[in-house]
Amino acid sequence: QKEVEQDPGPLSVPEGAIVSLNCTYSNSAFQYFMWYRQYSRKGPELLMYTYSSGNKEDGRFTAQVDKSSKYISLFIRDSQPSDSATYLCAMNTGFQKLVFGTGTRLLVSP
Amino acid sequence: GAVVSQHPSWVICKSGTSVKIECRSLDFQATTMFWYRQFPKQSLMLMATSNEGSKATYEQGVEKDKFLINHASLTLSTLTVTSAHPEDSSFYICSARPKREHAGEQFFGPGTRLTVL
Numbered sequence: 001q002k003e004v005e006q007d008p009g010p011l012s013v014p015e016g017a018i019v020s021l022n023c024t025y026s027n028s029a030f031q032y033f034m035w036y037r038q039y040s041r042k043g044p045e046l047l048m049y050t051y052s053s054g055n056k057e058d059g060r061f062t063a064q065v066d067k068s069s070k071y072i073s074l075f076i077r078d079s080q081p082s083d084s085a086t087y088l089c090a091m092n093t094g095f096q097k098l099v100f101g102t103g104t105r106l107l108v109s110p
Numbered sequence: 111g112a113v114v115s116q117h118p119s120w121v122i123c124k125s126g127t128s129v130k131i132e133c134r135s136l137d138f139q140a141t142t143m144f145w146y147r148q149f150p151k152q153s154l155m156l157m158a159t160s161n162e163g164s165k166a167t168y169e170q171g172v173e174k175d176k177f178l179i180n181h182a183s184l185t186l187s188t189l190t191v192t193s194a195h196p197e198d199s200s201f202y203i204c205s206a207r208p209k210r211e212h213a214g215e216q217f218f219g220p221g222t223r224l225t226v227l
Contacts, residue, residue, distance in 0.1 A: 098156075
């Protein structure tokens with residue numbers, strides 16, 4: 001079993017839809033949780049960063065961390081075609097290397 | 111803020127030559143920098159971790175004599191691919207972790223595409 005599980009997709013939605021992306025993990029020591037967006041042939045871009053549990057909102061993006069369930073989510077409101085990319089969840093214990101999910105490919109159609 | 115640059119963005123070289131890739135944190139100091147490799151439609155594969163002034167720590171299966179990493183300052187790390195061969199062709203991405211308390215996140219560079227002929 002992988003330390004971090006993420007559905008690879010692709011996830012196809014119409015423009016304007018609410019997108020829900022999720023990851024589960026097995027290591028209860030993880031404290032730092034991140035969501036990255038990666039366009040083809042580009043480096044990952046940090047979208048959301050959460051320390052410990054709770055919710056965090058930034059514009060159209062909301063990140064949720066439920067440490068009791070070992071489950072994290074990223075919600076994208078009013079999705080746009082420009083949101084089409086691969087979304088990677090990542091986490092670590094702080095000073096250790098990041099552990100990534102496989103990435104979910106999102107396609108938003110006009 | 112939190113910008114990481116890489117240079118060059120794209121390089122083509124002949125088999126047997128060495129190629130150096132620079133990674134810079136432009137507006138923050140980084141205690142640790144990381145080097146990744148990514149193949150098409152695959153996730154990031156960590157190659158090595160480097161701390162300023164220390165030797166890099168390589169992941170299992172990564173040849174340290176082939177992939178030389180130097181972390182000379184809190185804002186600069188370099189990866190040198192020595193005696194490159196076509197199988198070394200890939201997308202190389204660096205990342206940097208900020209020097210501050212509770213810094214678990216990493217900021218990534220735009221990547222360098224290496225093609226070895």
